[in-house]
Amino acid sequence: MVETPATAPKIEESPDLLSRRGFMQLAWGALAAFLGGVAANSLRFLFPNVVYEPSQKFNAGPAVDYPLGVSLKWMREQRVWVVRREQGLYALWGRCTHLGCTPSWFGGEDRFKCPCHGSNFSPQGDVIAGPAPKPLWHCKIELASNGDLIIDKAVLENRPGFRENAPYFVDTQGA
Amino acid sequence: MSTPSAPPTQEKPGPNGPSRVPWLEKLLGNGFKLPANPEEIKKEVINSQVWRSVFRGGAWKNTPRDRAAHIIGNVWLHLHPVRVRLRSLKFVYSWGMGGISFWLYLLLTISGILLMFYYRPTPEMAFRDMKDLEFAISYGWFWRNLHRWCAHAMVVTVILHMIRVFLTGSYKTPREFNWVLGVTLLTLTLFLSFTGYLLPWDQLALWAVTVGTNMAGATPLLGNEGPFSSLLGMRINNDIRFGLLGGTAVGEATLIRFYVLHCVFVPVVAGAMLMLHFWRVRKDSFSAAPYAPDEEKFETWPHLISREYVAAALVTVGVIVWSLLINAPLEEAANPTVTPNPSKAPWYFLGLQELLVYFDPWIAGVLLPNIIIVGLAAIPYIDSNPKGVGYYSFKERPFANWMFLFGCALWFILIAIGTYFRGPSWGWYWPWEDWAVHKPPPPSTWSIPNLAGGPLVGLYFALGMALPRLVRKELEWRLAVPTVGILSVAAGLSLKIIHTLLVGKVAFFAKNIPHFGAGAFMLIALFLFVVVFFGFLLPQRYIRNLALPKYAMTMVLVLMMLGVLLKMGARLGFNVKYVFSIPQVNFNI
Incomplete structure (x- = not known):
């Protein structure tokens, strides 16, 4: 089979x-x-x-304490210059817009100079020389009811025409 | 010692003469004999089971077989071939730079591990631990110095190794990929240095890393200050820089991140790449030096290994002496609101820091370094010249060698400017000038209008690409080079004359064109010559017949390299801020 x-x-x-x-x-x-x-x-x-991280907002004391010119009072603690002009006050953030170093204020030359790559800025924050691509930042600055300046580094502006107005500028002429 | 009057012992003398300590041998019993002399001790030890289980092969008889086994049977040495050719042995061929780099890597590992026993990576403790290492811990200063100086030395030797490999054409087929690995290892070496110098938490650390990481913040798309970043919704607290720092500014999170990168992550990655690098060297017949018929071969042990040991010993002595004599710098404790003036990175990054003066951060800090790294890695794939593998030859590879050395020289010129010619506020100070001397503020910069600058840049690249290929005639070299030299000087002189006439006579130009001294026009002549020589004469002579894609790639890299030089000249000599600028997308050159 x-x-x-x-x-x-x-x-x-x-x-x-x-x-x-x-x-x-x-x-x-x-x-x-x-x-x-x-x-x-x-x-x-x-x-x-x-x-x-520390808060970016701080009380910079009475506005009347600031004489004309650039104040270095808050530089060490808050890295902010408070500047008074005839018309009012504004606060510049001390951080170079190039790569973030802290520029130094040279009163005799009426300019800020950055030690890292040589950018120069006017007291308004505009770039005069060096590689920085943008003006210095203006911080939000407000006048509290008791006359103190409240500065907030988290709210910034650097465009001409905007930075000269509230809340980046405290007008003391009208006050 | 037995006295001559001692009675004779009962034991019968063994094969190695009379026993030496009879009572001890009797105590141990059963024919036990102490070794008679050091030679016998050595023999006993080597033949013991313990020794033989660790080291195979028995006593060293210095036969060819022993010498071969020393290489093959040793895990640390077996990446070497058993025998090597004379050409690859020669010190003046390789200069030992690769091996020395690896030895420095090992010294860095050892000294780094020791430092880790004391160092704590927090802003409160790091700087104090530095001070403790310097003043309170026995030899702490020595190990810190050694670590620092080995790191500097390793950057030097890795760069020299790359230059050597390039000049001997050792990256050509089949070694292309090992060159790419080498370029990666160079990058990792620099990244190790970069992550390492945050750790002391002094002013240099803080500001060098602030600048370095802000460049990451300028990355296109991924960094909050880079072009097009708003398309991806990048802010200060979600971009690539935030991920690198672990915060919005260099702080405690950054310190621990860099500590982990520096001590674990990058060394491990580099170590893995090193293994691959060495393995491929071995697989690609160890050396690119060309074969000669009946070439004599030498045994790796002792000829090569002994050289490696001698080189390692000399390097070790060198870095130890250096560390005994010179302390590693340590500035003041880090202060996030005050930047020292001037603030200088370590020398090997000063070229990059100087480059950042001339271009926007994302171009100088992101685009150009990436092009340099990718361009270096691409070299073996665009260099199609088959000649000059394994020996130094300017005759057979004039274009490649000239261009490469020019690029290296440019980089070191940038480093030299940053190191010796920059003072407070990054102003230009000659090396003999005192930094305390008051300098007038730098003149205001100006930009060439886009309507002129745009065509200028376009023309530069179009002519640069086309001209060397369009001129088909073989130029008489001895005539062409001096002609270009004379024409360059003539061009500089005539520009000076035109400038003087225009600014002096025509009110419109006097108002709009700044005054420039004679030095600026000498600079023009020099730059013209260099640009025409490297951008036209060399390519016209050597690569005009290259296949179009390779030609185009080569020329783009060459023209960008020369473009950096031109922009430097425009800024240093003429205060030109931008030649062409589209601020909306941060495209400013």
Whole structure:
């Protein structure tokens, strides 16, 4: 008797289910997605949600204490120059718009000079010489009801025509 | 010592003569014999199971087999081939710069680990720990000095290694990718230095890192002060700089970040890259020096390894002496509101600091460094000259060598200007001038109107790209070079004459064109010559027949390099702020 050859066990092929190749593609895809997720997670991890930095807002004392010219009173503590002109007061942030060094005030030359790359600024903050691309920032400055100046370094303006108006300028002529 | 009258011992003499301490050997019993002399002790030790389990191969007999086994069987040495050719052994071929760089990396690891035992990375403690290292801890000053000076030395040796590899054409096929790895390692070396110098928390640390990270803030798209950053909604507290600093200004979060980068992250990445770098050197037949028929080969042990040990010993002696004699600088404690005047980065970044004077932060601090790094890495892929692999040759590779050395020279000129020619408020002071002497404020800068500057820049790049390729004739070199020299001087002189006439006679020009001295026009002559020589004569002579894509890539890099030089000249000689400017997108050149 001739034995009929045993038929090879047939693999159930179903077009609906995942093919071998499809499964591998899915697996690799899942791995790539996982690694991408880990990378994105690590990147996000490096950006803190809470920073423990000092407040940018401070009380600069009575406005009447500031004589005409550039005051260095708050430079060491707050990195801000308070400037009084005939018409009123404004506050310049002591951070060079080039790369963030602190310029020094040279009264005799009537200009700020940055020690890092040599940018020069006028008392209004405009660039006179050197590589700085933008004028110095004017901080928000307001006169409190008791006559104190409240300066906020988080609100800044450097466009001519805007920086000369409230809240970046305290008009003492009208007051 | 036994006296001559001592009675003879009962023990029979062993193979190594009479026993030396009879009572001890008797006590230990069973034929135990103490070794008779140091030689025998050595033999006993080497043949012991413990020794043989650690070091294989038995006693050193100094046979060729032993010497080969010393290399093959040693995990630290096995990246060397067993035998090396004379050409790759020669000191004046490699100058040992790669190996010395690696040795300095190891010395830095050792000294760095020691410093970590005392150093605490917080703003309150860091600077105090520096002072303790200097004054209160035994040899603290020494290890800090050693760490600092090794870092400086490593920057030097890595750069010299790159120059050596370039000049010997050792980056050509099949070693292209190892050159790319090398450029990456150079970048990592500089990044290690950069992250390292925040750690002392002195004024230099704070301000150099403030400037360095503000450049990141000027990155296009990703930095809050960079062009197009508003498209991605970048602010001071969510941009790339914020991620690097861990805050909006350099502070305690920054210090711990840089500490981790400096002590763990970058050394590990650099270490992995180093392994790859060495492995590829070994796989690419160790040295690019060309083969000669019947070339004599030397055994790596002792010929190469002993040289490496001698070089390492000399370098070690050098940095130790240096560290004993000169203290690593330490300025005052960091103060976030006061910038020292002038504020200078360490010498290897002063070229970058000087470059920042001439261009906007995102161009000088982000774009140009990236172009330099990518351009360096691209060199093996655009240099299609098959000649000059494995030996120094200006004759066979005049264009590549001249251009590369010119670029290196430009970088070191920038470093020299930043180091020796800049004083308070980053003003120009000659090295012999006293910084205390009052200088008049710098003259106001002016910009060339866009209507003139735009075409000028366009013409420079268009002519620069086209001219060397369009002039098909072989120029007589001996005639061409002096001609260009004479024409440059003539151009400078005539400009001076025109300038004098116009400013002197015509009211309109006198009002609008500033006065310039004769020196400025000499500068023009020199710059004209350099630009025409490197931007026209060399490319016209050597690469005008290159395939167009490679030609174009080469010329873009060359013209940008010369453009930096031109802008420097325009600013230093003529106070030109911008040649062309679109302030809306911070595109100011």
